[in-house]
Amino acid sequence: MSAPQLDFLIVGQGLAGSILALNLRRHGKSVLVIDNDHCGSASQVAAGLINPVTGHRLNLTENFDHYWPVANAFYQSFGQLTGRSVHRDVTQYRRIKHPGQLTYLNKRLQQREYQSLLSRHIDSPFLATEPHSCIEVHQTSAVDTPTLLSQTKSMLLDQRAYSARKFNYHELSVNHDGVSAHGIRAGTVIFCEGYQAIHNPWLSTLPFKLAKGEILDVELSAPLPGMLSWGSWLIPSSTDTVNARLGANYDWQDLSLDPTPEIAQKLQTSLHQHTGLKAQVTAHQTGIRPTTKQRRPFIGPTRSLDHAYCFNGFGSKGCLTIPYYANLLCDHLISGKPLPEELTEWL
Structure with a gap:
């Protein structure tokens, strides 16, 4: 046969x-x-972030308006098919760290394509002293991969x-x-x-350009009002606001799957420096992203x-x-x- x-x-x-x-x-x-x-699969480790505005210059994610409707429709239909929601909206607060980035922000706020994506947030959720500004990035979401x-x-x-x-x-x-x-x-x-x-x-x-990423599962010293980002990011879990994920780095040289203690320390230091929050690490995961040149x-x-x-x-x-x-x-x-x-x- x-x-x-x-x-x-x-x-x-x-x-x-x-x-x-x-x-x-x-x-x-x-x-x-x-x-x-x-x-080591990036899909198993990823926080699943969908972010319309990224980078130091607050650039609009390329072709976001093409990708997003299709992605949203797929995840909604997947939830209906399985009875398990895998996609959620996230309130993202982004810290503007220095005057140069504030200049980019002021420029973006005048551009039509950013009008529905960015807004100033007067009451900053960041606890670090003297932030230059805080913005809310709309249409941010996360997939439970x-x-x-x-x-x-x-x-x-x-x-x-x-x-x-x-x-x-x-x-x-x-x-x-x-x-x-x-x-x-x-x-x-x-x-x-x-x-x-x-x-x-x-x-x-x-021509792959693989990148190792490391993410920490953490328990926080205080509840989160939403996702915080400042170059790194901290996103609450889908079930509460004290447990969260902290990440992530890009390493183009070390492609081992071993967690790097120095990276964990660097992420925790950055978290405390920019938000005032302290975190207890409950898990340290690594994955290799299949990025391309x-x-x-x-x-x-x-x-x-x-x-x-x-x-x-x-x-x-x-x-x-x-x-x-x-x-x-x-x-x-x-x-x-x-x-x-x-x-x-x-x-």
Whole structure:
């Protein structure tokens, strides 16, 4: 008896693989997801922040108005499907730390595209002395990525669409009408492996720029009024205002999964310096972000392997951008709609 024929074999069940698998199944396609539950996955560790204004210069997140409606619709439909809400609005207070940044703020407040996103906050929630200003950043939200991943895994298991194993590249073979691996035949394989793509023989030369991030789970000395940000950020948990997450750093050199005590100390010092709050660390987590040198994801068919696609490279903004790009890839796979060249050029 021959192995069952599937439409798509998806390698990796992080945020990218999960959202893509759900979209393909919604279109009536048969899918099997293979995942080895690898530690260090950015999706498992991430705070899931969706932030419309970022950086020292308070820049509008590129294409936010395109990404946000699609992301919001996906997370709302996911909550309805599973009965578990994974997305919440967050009140973000951002500290303006010095006169140079205040100059940028005054400029942004005069620009039309920022009118609905930024407003001054007179009663600063920051306890540090002499802040230059405090603003509220609207349309900030957070995705509970661990719950989204666990709920997706449960659904896939119930539908016999999930296999817990390490994908063996040497077992992958290609024929005229698809691929075979681990006794599974599929029309197309899609690699959604996050930073583990550096070990994939067909993707290892892609210009990734991986970044290690570390996040602390903390118990605070006082309740939080909302999310505080000052270069680093502190966001309350979804259940109370005393337990929170504190992060995060970017390390382009040390890509080990070992927590760094110096980073934990640096984050705690920064927290106290800028907010006056003290925190007791209850957990210290690390993850590797699959960021790219050109700040664009890699999406499309691989030139080095027939019937194979890549869906990767979403970096720290994956919660915002992945639902949008999953729709693009589904439209391409199902209807043949061309993908933008900027997504496929490195593949």
